[in-house]
Amino acid sequence: MYPDERRILLTPGPVVFSIDNLRYMLSTVYEHTSIDFAEIYGRAIKKFRSIIGANGNFPVFMFSGSGTLAMEASLINILKPGSRVLVVSHGFFGDRWAEIARVNGYDVKVLYSDVGDIVDLGFIAEELSKGGYDALLVTHVETSTGVRADVRSLASIASKYNTLIFVDGVSSVAAEPLDCSRWGVDVLVTTSQKALETPPGVSIVALCTSRAVKALEANNGNVRSFYMRLSDWRKVMEAYEDGRIAYHATPPTHLIVALERALTRILEEGLEARFKRHYILAKALREGIRALGLEVVAKREEIASNTVTAVYTPQGVDPIELRRRLARGNIIIALPLHPALRGKSFRIGHMGSVNHNDIVAVVALLERTLASMGVKIELGSGLRAVQQILLTENL
Ligand SMILES: Cc1ncc(COP(=O)(O)O)c(C=O)c1O
Structure with a gap:
């Protein structure tokens, strides 16, 4: 039925998306090796950058997968093996950051909030001030409790202690204010099926600072995944942005068409x-x-x-x-x-x-x-x- x-x-999530987005998605079948499709992809990347406030041409990755894959891909590509990470967990998805970091062999410490609350910023700063942390992982909107973290302040604390900050923006991007490069959010991950108003199936990872790009490049040889290797995807994304074709694995063509349309409508709303x-x-x-x-x-x-x-x-x-x-x-x-x-x-x-x-x-x-x-x-x-x-x- x-x-x-x-x-x-x-x-x-998934949320309702407009019939207009659906119509675009179903208007034709694009093959991923066509210039028409490359141009749509390139526009989607550029529009996404402006929605999250990513300056310049920092890399944005979009490939088949969900939010969880974006989380995992970001960690294994940017953090060298054995890195120490501090997770700020406000619930189910904060715990997911910790679990993904653990199964990938990182040294993980978690600060937990009470249910319905967030971890005190002073407490986080105190922990980071002890030194030795390579990354701070946080969920912008914790979907299990409906609380929002103060990402702007967290980014500033992380930068003070020379720690990369990874933000899970799955339930916030395009609905909550977020200005990644200016705030100093190094890495942002999200997916298509929430406020981006597109069916599930696109993993998105965005680097928003030059130190995140440096970390990615420095860790290139350590990535133990073929599909998720961002150095390969980077060539594909850059090609699409230039209106050229490259291949690592088949992208979700229909979803990218729908996403590009949704991003256009989001920017039209303002x-x-x-x-x-x-x-x-x-x-x-x-x-x-x-x-x-x-x-x-x-x-x-x-x-x-x-x-x-x-x-x-x-x-x-x-x-x-x-x-x-x-x-x-x-x-x-x-x-x-x-x-x-x-x-x-x-x-x-x-x-x-x-x-x-x-x-x-x-x-x-x-x-x-x-x-x-x-x-x-x-x-x-x-x-x-x-x-x-x-x-x-x-x-
Ligand atoms: C905040 C948050 N992070 C991560 C995820 C995981 O995303 P996915 O289910 O697309 O893998 C979700 C899913 O709802 C989420 O709400």
Whole structure:
């Protein structure tokens, strides 16, 4: 059975992408050795750089894979064997950085936050000041709890202690402000299926500083992977940017066409307008949720992300049953990922093409559904809070 095309998908990835992107994707079959395709690829790389604030011609890599592959590819290509890394973990995906680093033989130390919180910057600086760390790994938006790290400050701390910073921007790129080169983010990884509004399947690694490029070049001989060897991909990416053809492995041709179109639309909306839209919608959702008497997992407004919100379920409400009932009402939300939140929370994704109607609809269905499950809810209370913010912010 196929899902109802009018359902509202509010998972934190994959997200809804516009019919226009799909139309471009399916307009024809490009072969990866055609100049037409090389030009599309080249444009995608350039547009991506401007979206993340990567200066100049620092290398950007796009190839078949997911966010996890981008994380792993970035580490094994840039960090020499035996490097010491400090992971700042705010949940499930921070832990993933640590696990990927461990299985690749790096010497890993992890600083953990409480659930729904972030690790104190002073604590991180203190650890780095002990010396000996080659890299700091952090998740910009932790999709399992909905908290956002202060990447700008982290980059400045990392640079002070001469440590490379790797940022997982899977749930933030194109939705949260990010200015990689100016902030000093050395390496950024992401993927296509979140705020980039493209189907899953493109791994993206971007180097944004000259010290990251130097580290990549210095580590060239140590990479124990053929597919992920970025020195080979670099030649391909440079060729595409020059409108020439090169080959390392077949790229995801349809997805690159869709991604290039999505990046164009993102730049047409304008980054400031886009960040503001995400900010207002996220705030309206959180206020609506709180007005229903529910608790948001992110402990403070200033660390609550603009792309995903994790929420504690009211006493006695099973998240699986809640999700099932919402799905019957044609709105799809996500179950928890963080081990400490399993069985007692749910997540709503609000990134990409999300709009005010999505937020109104999900809060309306949530209040009706929770009321039908016996939770004491005053119908309309969540909606009133949402409407108030949308009205005030003129969205
Ligand atoms: C913050 C974050 N990092 C990494 C990943 C892993 O990406 P993928 O599932 O595309 O491998 C995800 C997936 O949701 C994520 O949210």
